[in-house]
Amino acid sequence: VFADPILMCGPIIAEYLSIPSVYFLRGLPCGMDYEATQCPNPPSYVPRLFVNNSDSMTFAQRVKNVLVHMLEFVYCKPIFAQFEELAYEILQKKVTATDLLSRASVWLMRYDFVFEFPRPVMPNMVFIGGINCGQRK
Secondary structure, three states, rough: OOEEEHHHHHHHHHHHHHOOOOEEOOOOOOOOHHHOOOOOOOOOOOOOOOOOOOOOOOOHHHHEEEEEEEEHHHHHHHHHHHHHHHHHHHHHHOOOOHHHHOOEEEEEOOOOOOOOOOOOOOOOOOEEEOOOOOOOO
8 A cells, every 4th residue: 555644544545455555655743754664853952843953053942942852642642543444344343553553564754864963764754855845837
């Protein structure tokens, strides 16, 4: 299954049919892509979304980054709860969104490593930045 996992329908179908999946995405909210790929994601090093920090942070920025990371557990759970209920209805077993995403064969990441902050990646994560950019007129 070739899918953008933001809506979780592709991962549910891939699990239901027991076939491999390839995800084409820019990123998932709350660091789900890090968690699903078991990629190292230390909050003192990797900037969180919407915090506007770079990879070289001051102590105060690192503390803010850690606090935002802890809040992700609170505000991200309801986002994926409805998909977990849907997966339970279809698969007839209790699975989390992270479990569904962790079964991906390849992650095609739609950003360029050169323009992003440096971060650890796993071997099944491939950067294909610029593939969806068209010429401006």
